[in-house]
Amino acid sequence: MSAAREMPEPALLPPDAPARARLSLSGISCIYGGFTAVDQLNLDIVPGEFVSLLGPSGCGKTTTLRMIAGFVRPTAGTISMDGAIISAPGAVLAPERRQMSMIFQSYAIWPNMTVAENVAFGLKLRRLGREDVRVKVATMLDTVRLGKLADRYPAELSGGQQQRVALARAMVIQPRVLLLDEPLSNLDANLREEMRFEIRRLHDTFKFTTVYVTHDQGEAMVTSDRIAVMNAGKIEQIDPPYLLYTRPRTRFVAGFIGRTNLMEGECGGTEVRFDGFALPRVMFAEGETAQQGRVTFSVRPQSIGLRHNPSEAGRAQCTTPGRLLERAFLGETWDYVVAPEGSGLRLKVATLPFQVFEVGDPVWLEFDPAQMAAIGKGE
């Protein structure tokens, strides 16, 4: 109704055509009245891949998703699906022509239709026979374990069940791209944990090309093939979950994914000098100390060991004395704050519950340079 120029309209795909799409966002920007929500973002998603957009609120992840869906028009850049442009500043293919489906934060389950009617909606639009629709709906409801609730109205379902209806409704049409907008944010903690695995299980079953928006790193970790960490309208880093955690590449990513210590070091000839101690350069992972001069490293609290005396430590060249300043017992770990001797650093160290130290104790810190990740030039 509002498109400046009409896009050619593809027919709706029959729901058994297994056409997982490749999705490419190139130079996509979105500016709302002076505010840059998304800033020249590039993203390539291969067919069948599960990519999460992860970031704090206001980072532009939902806007990006809504541009992919066709609800928001990009200010600059293009989005293409299997090589065909579907969004550009001048013309946008209507959402209903994209053969995608989406799961909304509010689920948006229509309360005036039963569970089965909700799920059948998209199939009926594709002009399937009545019997065909019935079978597909029943099969999908069984897949999401809602088979017995087909004739209920949404108001009679729990939050988790409504969530499954939303999943079934989105997946039953075999979308070329499946979009999820913070789908678990309305569930309580236990259910949220369970649904993460459910979503991944369903992805392993159907292998839809999937874009998942969340601010919860645990969700992204469990579900995704790759995670794109977003900040201020840009992607800071996109990598598989393991790499993202162990090798963060920016200060923001290191701080956003898990907890970390930022330590500034000076890369010299054979060692990397930190404030108050030095570590041998050869023990760092390949490439981490390629830069000369000042470099900031991200050091995870659980990658630092804590010992009562130096003889317990494995590698003498990686240990340094310190003093314990604070502690807190969290059940699964002890959280300590330790100051290395002769250093201004205050390091967070996490140990197993049975490794007990008292505040004020002299301790030995043991570093593992192989687990340290360079996140860019120091200041």
Next chain:
Amino acid sequence: MARTGAARPRVLRRVEPSTVAWLAALAALLFLVAVPVAKVVISSFQDTDTGAFTWNNYAVAYGHVRDYASLGTSLLYAAEVTVASIIIAVPIAWGVARTDMPCKGLVRAFVLGAFITPPYLGAIGWILLAGPNAGWINKVWMAVTGDAHGFVNVYSFGGLVVVTALYAFPYIFVFTADALERVSSEMEEAARILGAGHLRTILRVTLPLVTPAILGGAIVVFLDTVALFGTPAIIALPARIKVMTLVLWQFFEFPVRAEAAAAYAVPLVLITVTLFAAQRAILGRRGYVALTGKGGSRTLLQLGRWRWAIFGYAMLMVALSVLLPYAALAHAAFSRAWGRGFSLANLTLDNFKYLLLTDPAARLTIVHSFGYSAATACLAVALALCVAYIVSRRLVRHTAVLTALCMAPLVIPGIVLAIGFYSAWAPPPLALYGTAALLVFGFTARFLPIAYTNCMASLRSLNPEMEEAVRILGGSQLRAVTRVVVPLLKTSLIGSWLLVFIPATRELSTAIFLVGSNTRVISVMMLDLSENGSFETLAALGFFLLGVTILIVLAGYKLLGRDFMLRRS
């Protein structure tokens, strides 16, 4: 509770103050609502003179075929008005709530204008516009086409329906717009991404989602129309269309047969109660109101050029409802004789002068109207706040009884309530006939549901911990109410007061039965003026009432925000 035998601390009072408040409220509600309603039912079985049991009243009331016919006419009338109101209201509500239609504030202001226009005043305006031959529209038609007769006639069933609908549609507008504003855009987007276009999304998702709201508004309109007295008195009576309310009124012409009227009214109550039950059943298990999850954001549909089409439709409707009738009324109000057309010689302020200065009776009537309405608003809000507080804080058991009594006048047609009031309190022992008290109590009962729903809504928004903090620091319940609840709810209580005051200044169907020769009010005076054909004075009075109402509404806007009248409550 302390066990028997154990020393009971002195500070434990036997009579809680809340019990006293509860008993007082219950007594007031019995007086205002329960007794009059019961009186209608009982007196319908009583002989006029002896008071003995009889079926005779029903024989008198339904003795003729034409009496059944007027029942049918009333139902048909109400049904057609309901349909017409839906056709007027729903597109406007959709345009305002979900699209980028231009000038939404203007459209809302005119809908509010239709809302605060007393239906009988609008009907007078339409007589001036569409009276056969003399109406402005017909005059223009005859001048343009050279036809010897006009082409619209307000004195017809169709005219009656349209003129009624033009002032009834705001109810449906309010219900529908409110519901549309609460439908999350994600509901529509979910349909779009699954492959549905704009039109299909509206028809399959948006409209079904607000159907219960439309039905809710429709039932209000239907009930209001069945019980409507003013518009039929002005249009249907000359057109010889007999609706129930007119028949009821005729039972009160000399000789007054209140018992027969009661018998005639009982089916009316049954209809309204049935409809109310039907509405409850329709809303049943689908639980439409429960919108799931978070994310209730609403993005407006970009209509492009079509936004002017929907705007045009809205403006046409408010022109028919507000602009044209008021233009005709304005002309009459400033004319020596409205039929003489536009000329300087015909221009005068005499009509206003007559009302406000020359005629002491007219002046007294105006003072009565505002005085009674103010008293009504104070009584209704005080009683409603008291009951709402008891109910919402669960101070006593069986609060459902209190709620039912407060809300009953919503279901009982105003005209029936008035007959009950007349039967119960006009004769001895209280012998209130002809007193201001009878009118004020009648109005209070009529508008109690408005005050009650508003007070309940505002109390619900108030965290009870505010009051518990007073109690734990040593303050009494009464102090908690007077020092915390009332000050915090001050603006919303003023809002409730206005929402009772404004309709009370124009209430006709209750007044017509309860008014005495010394307690005449504006609405009754307007009806008399219309019967005499004094449209000029009538229009001037209408304008005066409108002016005062606009001032009050503006004050309300300033105090309570833009939406205080067009809210769903």
